[in-house]
Amino acid sequence: MTMNVSRRGFLKGTATAGAALFIGTTASGVLAAGQEDVVLNPFVKIDADGTVTVIIKHFEMGQGTTTGLTTLVAEELDASWDQIKTDFAPADANTYNNLFFGKLQGTGGSTAIANSFLQYRKAGATARELLVRAASQKWGVDESLIKVSNGVLSVGNRSAHFGKFVHLASTLKATPEPQLKTPDQFTLIGKMDLPRKDSSDKTNGSAIFAMDVKLPGMVYVAIKRAPRFGGTLSSFDIRKAKEISGFIDAKPLPNKAGIAVYAENTWAAFQARNAVSAEWDFSAAENRSDKELINFHSNAAKEPAVHAWGIPREDAKSLIEKSERVIEADFTFPFLSHSPMETLNCVIEPTASGVRVHDGAQMPTMIQGNLAHLLGIKPEQVEVKTYYAGGSFGRRATAAADYQMEAAMAFDLLGRKVPVKLVWSREDDIRGGYYRPMYAHNVAIGIDGDGKVTGWNHGLAGKSILIGTPFEAFMVKDNVDETSVEGVKHSLYNIPNMSVGVTNIETPVPVLWWRSVGHTHTAYAMESMMDMLAHETGQDPVELRLSLLDKSDDKQKRMAGVIEAVRDAANWKTGDQRGFASHFSFNTYVAVVADISVDGDRVHVDKLHIAVDCGVAVNPDVIKAQMEGGSGFGLGHILRSEITLENGEVVQENFPDYEPLRMRDMPAVDVTIVQSADAPSGVGEPGVPPTGPAVANAIFAQTGKRITHLPLTKSGFEFV
Incomplete structure (x- = not known):
């Protein structure tokens, strides 16, 4: 009903x-x-x-x-x-x-x-x-x-x-x-003792997700998409699909991006979709491999096209060249899939005044605007009924309302008379794009005879998430996407003579915010460089960071507070073979100490000590859970996850080759919430950014091997 x-x-x-x-x-x-x-x-x-x-x-x-x-x-x-x-x-x-x-x-x-x-x-x-x-x-x-x-x-x-x-x-x-x-x-x-409002329903099975929605007369649809991003449909043949029990019909999408395959149930839709043969035009598609793209990004990071922040790049270069010592490093970060446990799905049905969309809706306004434009109706005629979502990590929040638009096109092609349910398979999800962008960083730091920084030159290259979307108007300035450089630009550390530049890479591969957005790569690069700076100058990694923070500044004082809190909670001692990282994101301050065990090339992350200042702690138990979940999410993806391409086609298909965090991988996590009277700030994402570099810095502390190209398995380590 x-x-x-x-x-x-x-x-x-x-x-x-x-x-x-x-x-x-x-x-x-x-x-x-x-x-x-x-x-x-x-x-x-x-x-x-x-x-x-x-x-x-x-x-x-x-x-x-x-x-x-x-x-x-x-x-x-x-x-x-x-x-x-x-x-x-x-x-x-x-x-x-x-x-x-x-x-x-x-x-x-x-x-x-x-x-x-x-x-x-x-x-x-x-x-x-x-x-x-x-x-x-x-x-x-x-x-x-x-x-x-x-x-x-x-x-x-x-x-x-x-x-x-x-x-x-x-x-x-x-x-x-x-x-x-x-x-x-x-x-x-x-x-701490408030039970979550959603726990009971999710435990007893009464919680309703969009995947559970079933309406009278509903038709199921799966989309056969171009195997390369940017490919368009040339022709297709449904003769073999007609042999599938439950198959109803197949129609090309008006944007030529795929074929809508209709059936009486999800399984029949998937089977019929696989039976449809198609020819594609790849002339405007991404046809490069991930290795070619990585090289392209790395070269672009060395000579950024746009000045994003700080002193002019040439001035920073000059100061660094005159320094007594120079630290340089190149970093590469692969495309990453969101892969929420509930794959993308929604239902669209006709109403007396328009349509109704049943969805785990992250951006209802975007759904209304996009579907209204497609269907030729007013936004207020697009009703949205929101259900629990089985994860997202940003994937359900596209400016183009991509999967809802697929459902709307399929609904329109079928005559707008019956409800249509779109379901993505796991293979659709992993191969279907909207990834965390691939990024490359090129960083050089100059140091004088006293171990002080004389200049910091930081170049980045990756595809902008916001350019070309409605968000560009207020989140992109002078061709700089703030999500590309966040975490480097305006770092809380007092770094003299810093220059930040960025190149926006053009590729048909669709990208999107991914849990903690730009901080996923900027924190790793920044905190790895801070660790390299501490090692090069013979300073304790924690004390170095504290020396670069001015407690007369409120933000820097709060950052110092979480650093000191985790130092004390973890009983950090100078000379310990442990990893440390701290980062400010979403107006929240997080510091992490990582304890690991190394046996040859086998590494296990034993424990993470986390301190967080997120203002007034409304639900401490939820904050603790989000720090645990965020650290696990961040850890799982730096260990072995990457989306790779061969001739523009995604290699990975399902969890066996895009392996998520395993139970054996998850360390013990100890969370310290720093008490604050400030307004509440984010907790869903800030646990992700510092986890990766803390673990990588721990690996360096025990093995002497600095990892700058992710995932960590690229460096020959096995995580057990």
Whole structure:
């Protein structure tokens, strides 16, 4: 059964019998309260039975948004954790926009809690104030005498749950700025023992993902795509596909990028797709091997086309040439697949006013805009029903809404009369592009007789994620994609005479943000160079970094704080054969100490010690889990993962040849959360960047071998 997620349908669909109190925003964006005709779309809804529903504007891919946003509301509302449930918001960028992204509803950049911290707290506080005011009027007592705890209002020997007051509360006017709690009054924020809101459903199997959606009369579709990126369809033959039981039809996509193969179920769609033969035009495709591309990137990094930051490149070169000693290194980073456990999929169905998309939707606004353009309807006629997503790591957030557009094209070609479900196989996922870009770095550091840096010249080369997308207008300046150089440009270290340049590589291979985006490669290069600098000048790696931070600067002070915290937690001693790295990303500070064991060419990562400062720790257990998960994600991909090409075609197909992190690979992880009163910042991504270089620096400490070309297995080590 399908749920109508239009404004009125959503409100009715989330209400139980009887009156309900909604806390949300009016058309002018003002926080308001009332019944369904008063509020456009709510953040909080309280039913007559006392149930509180928190409307989640950020999708849940395992990172904990349903728990985090619920905590913010429950804290200010003084609700019982058990009485609160969650529901995903409908697509409406006017109300549910990401406050850091402008008028765009979407999740990414580790911003969910950071941009919603005050918004959801205010919604909870507003609901509390109105309930108290309603109870005051109903009981005839002063508001100051009424206590609220665990979803119950009380005064003297009288008490009642929230639901008893929602009808009266919905008639009252909300104050523009509700009174928020001070940190010393928190009872939920910062507490370790809150169970995640999604754990129960995901454990008992009741959680619904887009892959679970099945509608009456639904047709399944798989796409046969060009084996080389940029290839276009010349001709195809479906005679063998007609022999597959369940095959319905096959039609070329209007963009000539593939063939939509329709069937009665997923298996038949895959089998029929494989039976379709096709001829392709590769004249505009990527036809090079990964080795050719790596060489091309490496040469481009040595002479960057665009100055990104710092002093002129020639000035940095001159200073380095005059230095007593010079450290130089070249780094290469391969294409990487996101490979979330739930492969890409969605359902598109016709409605009376347009279409409805069922999806683990990371960027609802992009889905609405792209599909509306394709189908010739208005964006508001594209409803989006969001479900749990089985991972993403950035893959579900393309500006072009790539897989949803494939589904829409298939839906359109079939006449727009029946629901169409698109499903990608694992092979589609790994060979289908939108990778972490391939990157090369060329770095030179000059050192004087006292071991001080005289100049730092840093060149990068890789395909821009943002150029050519709608994000270019506000995230690309002077042809510099900020995601290409983040982590090098404006490093928190006080590095004198630094120059940063970048070359934007042109290739048909589609690229995308991948968990921690540019920091995936910039942190590795920067922290490897810092370790090389410490070794060359005979300094302790931790003390060197601390010497380059000025504690009179707040950001540098916080970075020094996590470095000192992990140093103490890991009992770091000068001369230890261990690895260290620290990095600032997504406004969060992380430092890592890596302990490894080496037996010949066999390496095992034994333990990671992590310290993190992410501002107010809303859910410490979620933060801990994200640091563990982020470090595991980062470790898994530096060990042995890479996407390689032969004549432009991806070699890897499935997990046997694109091996994920194994249980045996995962080290013990000890997380120290540095207490902070600053606003919350990201936690989903910042654990990734420093993990790789910490492990690589540990390998150098024990073997003397410096690894600058990833994955680590390229250096002859076996990870066991």
